[in-house]
Amino acid sequence: xxxxxxxxxxxxxxxxxxxxxxxxxxxxxxxxxxxxxxxxxxxxxxxxxxxxxxxxxxxxxxxxxxxxxxxxxxxxxxxxxxxxxxxxxxxxxxxxxxxxxxxxxxxxxxxxxxxxxxxxxxxxxxxxxxxxxxxxxxxxxxxxxxxxxxxxxxxxxxxxxxxxxxxxxxxxxxxxxxxxxxxxxxxxxx
Numbered sequence: 706x707x708x709x710x711x712x713x714x715x716x717x718x719x720x721x722x723x724x725x726x727x728x729x730x731x732x733x734x735x736x737x738x739x740x741x742x743x744x745x746x747x748x749x750x751x752x753x754x755x756x757x758x759x760x761x762x763x764x765x766x767x768x769x770x771x772x773x774x775x776x777x778x779x780x781x782x783x784x785x786x787x788x789x790x791x792x793x794x795x796x797x798x799x800x801x802x803x804x805x806x807x808x809x810x811x812x813x814x815x816x817x818x819x820x821x822x823x824x825x826x827x828x829x830x831x832x833x834x835x836x837x838x839x840x841x842x843x844x845x846x847x848x849x850x851x852x853x854x855x856x857x858x859x860x861x862x863x864x865x866x867x868x869x870x871x872x873x874x875x876x877x878x879x880x881x882x883x884x885x886x887x888x889x890x891x892x893x894x895x
Contacts, residue, residue, distance in 0.1 A: 784875030791881035
C-alpha cells in the first residue's frame with residue numbers, strides 16, 4: 706500500500722486513477738444500453754406535424770413538502786392545461802404525477818388513476834402510485850424525481866417522448882407545438 710503521510714503529489718494521482726477505474730467498472734457492469742439514464746442521442750427525420758404524437762410531462766410529488774408542493778402543482782397543472790388548447794389536434798400530452806400518497810389535490814385537479822390505454826384517448830392528468838427509493842441509508846432527495854422515468858413503468862410505456870420535469874416547472878404555450886428532432890438523455894443540468 707502507500708503511506709498517506711507522504712506528500713500529496715505522490716498519492717494523489719493514484720487516488721485519481723482508482724476513482725476513474727472504479728467509475729469505468731461501475732458503468733460497464735451496471736449500466737446497459739437498456740437503461741434510460743445513459744447518454745443517447747436519437748436522430749429523427751422531420752415528421753408530419755399532423756401525425757399523431759404522444760408525450761407526457763412527468764413529475765414527482767414530494768410528500769414531505771405537501772403545502773409547498775400543492776401550490777407548485779396547481780401552477781404546473783394550470784400551465785399544462787392552458788398549453789393543451791394550442792397543441793395540434795392529433796397530439797396528446799399527459800401530465801403524469803408520481804406520488805406516494807393519495808391526496809385531495811389530485812381530485813381537485815381532475816386527475817385520474819386510470820393509465821392511458823390508447824393514443825386516441827384525450828390528454829389527461831394521471832396519478833401513479835410510487836414507492837420512494839429513499840431509505841435511512843440512502844437519503845438522496847434527488848433520486849425520486851429521476852427514478853420515476855428511469856424505472857420501467859406501465860404508466861410511461863406508451864409515450865413517444867417523456868419530459869421529466871420538476872413540480873415547480875411550467876410548460877409554456879411554445880411547448881404545444883414543440884417536437885424535438887433530436888433526443889438526448891442522461892445529462893442532468895446540461
